[in-house]
Amino acid sequence: MKTRKNSKKVNHAIQDIKWETEYKHQQKKRNRTQTMENIIHGIFLLLGLITVGCVLLITVYLVISGIPAIKEIGIADFLFGKEWASTAAQPEYGILPFILTSIYGTAGAIVIGVPIGFMTAVYLSKMASPKVKSAMQTAVSLLAGIPSVVYGLVGMLVLVPGIRKIFNVPDGASLLAAIIVLAIMILPSIIKMSVTALDAVPKEYEDASLALGATPVETYFKVSVPAAKSGIAAAVVLGVGRAIGEAMAVMMVAGNVPNMPDSLFQSVRFLTTAVSSEMSYSSGLQRQALFSIALVLFLFIMLINVTLNFFLKREKE
Amino acid sequence: MSNIITVKDMNLWYGDHQALKNINIEIPEKSITALIGPSGCGKSTFLKTLNRMNDLVPSVKITGDIRYNDTDIFSKEVDVNSLRKEIGMVFQKPNPFPMSIYDNVAYGPRTHGITNKAQLDEIVESALRDAAIWDEVKDRLKKNALGMSGGQQQRLCIARALAVQPKILLMDEPTSALDPISTSRIEELAMELKEKYTIVMVTHNMQQAVRVSDYTAFFLLGELVEFGKTDDIFSQPKDKRTEDYITGRFG
CATH class of the missing domain: 1.20.5 (Single alpha-helices involved in coiled-coils or other helix-helix interfaces)
Structure with missing residues (x-):
């Protein structure tokens, strides 16, 4: 036991x-x-x-x-000076021509690119048959993948001589050429982002509109587009960012002369190209001024990004 | 009482699948007709055929004859947008547009060409009154419609449909996403509306069919099994399958 x-x-x-x-x-x-x-x-x-x-x-x-x-x-002389002559005996460092060129160039690209991109997006998202949609979206993606130097090359060989002949100007390398190249370059981002926004519009909205007797096109423009407006605005801002930051292609077609952009046919230099074209041989104050130009460009892009985030956040809500 | 919709020998296919088989029905004017039946029986499909919303589904094929008053709704002369103006629709899930309450109701009239502000104001007010929601929203017409409760949203959708002055209102399970109180408000509203409009309502809820409808159509597997006065259908169904369904033996 x-x-x-x-x-x-x-x-x-x-x-x-x-x-x-x-x-x-x-x-x-x-x-x-x-x-x-x-x-x-x-x-x-x-x-x-x-x-x-x-x-x-x-x-x-x-x-x-x-x-x-x-x-x-001096900040005023730098930002608002109209003369850029960095290698002259009496050097001038006014970057107003570059700032204005960048703004005009971007605005021009938006004026041309946004309507085309927006309409394309509405067509792709709402009207195109699945086959056409997939074919066109592939084309858009390819357009996005083309290196900017190729855009520049084609612009140089086709656009610049074309402008010279059509408008009968001494040199086709101009603000106009840059605007056209930029407009094409921003198309893919605008189209893709707008399509995404339009695809995300609930089908119930469109059904409700059709059931009220609105035609499909009325429905797209009065219901779908307003419902996707934040996304489309974000697409435009993205396009602005892409255009203002582009250097290679515009360097090749804009003539790259630091003129004030007084006319569409003026040879001009952008903020981006101002930095890249002189960097390799610059020194002293000239080189420092190039850094300052980069800083100005950077601030522009920051501003655009803040705007973009604002729209994206609103889209989410 | 005359019939506003007459359907003869209607068949409908989605691709190879026949969703509606040989439907014959006459829907009386200024009354509520309930369409009942188990899920997938074709009642919603039938409803969407009446305002040709099924046209939007690719691969749909319809044969037979549907007459609204005396016009063949599939005839080439019929403009589908004017047809949908006459035959309004309220969906299962409240789907107000992401705009103000006022703009939601004014959307239809504006689309059909009314721009006069005073006239729009009048239409909006009377549609909202008809939908029994005017008192709740009259002080916040400019507020976004998405801020309303589900039941209010659904009544707003009814007001939006009424604003284009339809003759018929199709309702696809209008209360299935709503709480009991909102549901009873929509039911009361439907019963008031039948004085001016013809209502065809899909419902999953048989008590609802009994409470609100004058006529009931019972669908099963794409067939219209039985159609008649609601009282008759629920008290002395002629078909065994109807009896089994309403007594809850299947479905």
Whole structure:
């Protein structure tokens, strides 16, 4: 009887020990999983921070390197000076021609590109048959994938001589050529984003409109487009961003002369091309001024991004 | 009482699948006709055929004859947009446009060419009154319609449909997304509206059919099994399948 009781006790003790080791084992395992989780979490955070770090680095670098020249030239003379003659004996550093050219060029591209892109998007999203839609969307994606130097090349070989002949001007490399090239370049972003916004309009809205006796076209323009307006506005802002930041193609077709953009047929230089065309041989104040131009361009693009985010946020709501 | 819609030998296919088989029905004017039946029996499909919303479905094929008053709704002379103006529709899920309450109601009249502000105001007010929602919204006509409750949204959708002055109102399970109180308001509203309009209502809820409708059509597997006065259908159904369905033996 006693031995049996004892053996029972022993059995219990053994069981306890077993449980304890098992418990410890489990806990160890859990700790290890937790550590692993933390490490992976850390790696992902680090990778994410690379992007943030780059943005911060570029911002800080641009501000630090862009400010000295502005200080030396004077902010008003720099921003509103009409003369850029960086290599003259009496150098002038006014970037108003570049600012205006960039604004006019972008505005022109928007005026031409937005109606075409918007109408295309409405057609693709609402009217095109699935076959046509997929074929045209492939074409749009290809257009987006063409390198800008190719746009520049085609513009140089086709557009520039074309403008010279049609309008009978001495040189076709002009603001107009840049506007046309930019208008084509921004089409893919405008079309794609507008199509996405229009596709997301609930079908119930369109059904309700049709059931009230509105025609399909009335429905698209009175219901679908207003419902997608934030997304379409975002598409336009994206197009603005793309146009103002483009350098290579406009360098090849705009003539690249620092003139005030007084006419569409003037050879002009954009903010982007002002930096890229002189950077390789610049020095001293000239080089610093180029950094300041980059800073101005950067501020423009920041402004556009803030606007874009504003529209995207509203779209989500 | 005369019939406003006459359907003869109507068949409908989605691709290879026949969704409606040989439907014959005459819908009386200024009354409420309920379409009942289990899910997938074709009652919503039938409803959407009456204002040709099924035209929007690719691969749909319809044979037979549907007359609204005396016009063949599939005839080439019939403008589908004017037809839909005459035969309005209220959907299962309230679907007001993302615009102001006023603009929602004014959408239809504006589309049909009314631009006069005073005239629009009048139409909007009377449509909202008819839909029994005027008192709730008269002080916030400029507010976005999406801020209203589900029941209010559905009554707004009814007002929107009424604003184009239809003769018939098709309602596709108009209360299935609503709470009981909103449901009873919509039911009361339907019973008031039948003095001016003909209502055809799809419903899953048999009590609702009994409460509001004058006539009931029972659909099963694409067939119209039985059609008659609601009282008769529910008290002495002629067909065994109708009896099984209304007594809850299947469906």
